[in-house]
Amino acid sequence: MHETRPHGRDVVAALRARLQHAVRESVRDALAVLLPVSCSGCGAADRPVCPSCRAALVPAPRRIDRAGLAVWAGMEYAGAAASVIGAFKDGARTDAASALVPAFRAALLAALAEVSIGDPVEVCTIPSTSAARRARGYVPVEVLLRRCGIRSTPVLALAKERADQAGLGEEERRLNAEGGLVAGVGARSFGGGWRPHGTPLARLDGRRYLLVDDIVTTGSTLAEAVRALTAAGAETAAIAVLAETPRRFPRHAGTSRETLRDIAAQGGYGGRTGVVDPPFRTG
């Protein structure tokens, strides 16, 4: 029998990789001809995310504290990353999803690394408001999860329709989110997020969840999800989000006569003046 040449397998693998690359490139070119594509971050021609915007999406997982919760975020929601995420979430640019997956996956892995070994952990997400679902036609965080090969368990549902969180200060966000979610077995099967009052849900005693969302701002929505899971008997084992909205004091804080009380009156740390609000709905 013919003997395989040394490193024959390596040569074949390299060739295959090169061919696959060539096929991808030609498919991309063909798509660009059929359907002109522009960068979802900056508008540059030809790619869903151009190399320069892609560089802003490099995973930078960090553990942050929001609303008293430890949250793993894959990157900061700022600059070109904010433009791409905004286009993905509310500009129907689902073609940008693959560029967001590395940071998202990094956050999931970092969060899971903190989970104690024991009972299995399921993934759950926070349902969108029905207005957001109608407007988008897709659920951004679920799109990202599917790209990671993960399916979420539909255990969280809206207990009431709430206002959009965007544009609200920290306290307003907290009040708006409060009591907004219920948790239970099959909670999401009621019309995709909304369930009628009084319908009992089976409890989640002993179940553990990795709670996942796309963007964290004040953390009030995540806190409400944790509260609902806890009330249903479940444990929130860890929390991961794609990106965190950076918290900033007003630019002149500390350099003028403005006191902490003034800052609090304006919405406080992370309040109306401290939160860089996403330019899109957050539900």
Ligand SMILES: [Zn+2]
């Ligand atoms: Zn770009």
